[in-house]
Amino acid sequence: MPSEQHSLEAILSQYAQNRDSLIPLLQDIQEQFQYLAPEAIAAVAAHLNLSENDVYGVATFYAQFRFVPPGLHHIRVCEGTACHVRGSDRILESISRSTGIAPGQTSEDGKFSLERVACFGSCALAPVVVVDDKVYGRMTAPKTQKLIEEKK
Ligand code: FES
Known part of the structure; x- marks a missing residue:
């Protein structure tokens, strides 16, 4: 353009x-x-x-760079130390399973994209997931699933 x-x-x-x-x-x-x-x-x-x-x-x-356009809903999962020790890996895995995408990818229908982030600076709320710039603290895999279902 x-x-x-x-x-x-x-x-x-x-x-x-x-x-x-x-x-x-x-x-x-x-x-x-x-x-x-x-x-x-x-x-x-x-x-x-x-x-x-x-x-x-x-x-x-560098994990920060993306090579495909972000999806309609951009999901970022914190993998900083505080979030990691409180189970961010399980959250990331469950998001990957339900959206069918790995970090750095955008789903084929363009609805979701997924990204890993080092630290959002909200460690007291760990584990943290950010969807479309809204911060969700003390997340669990089931809570994240519910959130994704709502966005589908
Ligand atoms: S480590 Fe996740 S917000 Fe800081």
């Missing part, structure tokens, strides 16, 4: 054309577009004089 192309160019123009710009640039693009589209990866590679493979290689190393 021309306006997206325009915003992408505006972001690129703020960054020096060297490798140190790579991560902040990818973060900035993801913040603006919510994911890293193939065209964005290609534009970053061209701007920094890197190969697209180089850019993918770095981006896929």
